[in-house]
Amino acid sequence: MSRNVDAQQAFVSFLREAGLNVTRNRLAVLRALRELPRHFEAAQVWMALRSQVSPATVYRTLELLERAGLVRKVEFGEAHAHYERTFGREDHGHLVCRVCGRVLEFPGASARRTVEEAAAKNGFALSEVVIQGYGVCADCRATGAERV
Numbered sequence: 001m002s003r004n005v006d007a008q009q010a011f012v013s014f015l016r017e018a019g020l021n022v023t024r025n026r027l028a029v030l031r032a033l034r035e036l037p038r039h040f041e042a043a044q045v046w047m048a049l050r051s052q053v054s055p056a057t058v059y060r061t062l063e064l065l066e067r068a069g070l071v072r073k074v075e076f077g078e079a080h081a082h083y084e085r086t087f088g089r090e091d092h093g094h095l096v097c098r099v100c101g102r103v104l105e106f107p108g109a110s111a112r113r114t115v116e117e118a119a120a121k122n123g124f125a126l127s128e129v130v131i132q133g134y135g136v137c138a139d140c141r142a143t144g145a146e147r148v
Helices: 003-017 024-035 042-049 055-067 109-121 138-142
Strands: 071-074 082-085 092-097 103-107 132-135
Touching (some): 003 055, 024 042, 024 055, 042 055, 055 071
Parallel strands (some): 092 132
Antiparallel strands (some): 092 103
């Protein structure tokens, strides 16, 4: 069984347990996420599905997917939110360029272990680990754009 099928099954289970309808439009939003870049905006989802769903449906469904643990809202220092799929992904962190906005991913398993150990040591009930660093990417530094 593919990871995407698992995500769909998880979403259907979530919707049923929450007493919500499993609709064609909600499932279309979930399926569309496979075709989007790793980090995407709600507007990109809507553009991919504009002949099928309204922008409101996209936003509401992204909220449901976030509650179901299948997407995560990530902030990259911009006025609007980005999202990323959490299904079929390994733990990772982000390096965000403050000049061009480029987002680089790096493996985050060792950082996650460090946070989990600190949480356990302090009796903290950890629900999520998000690791992000901000600075200037190599390309922007090469052009002299070193605004940090």
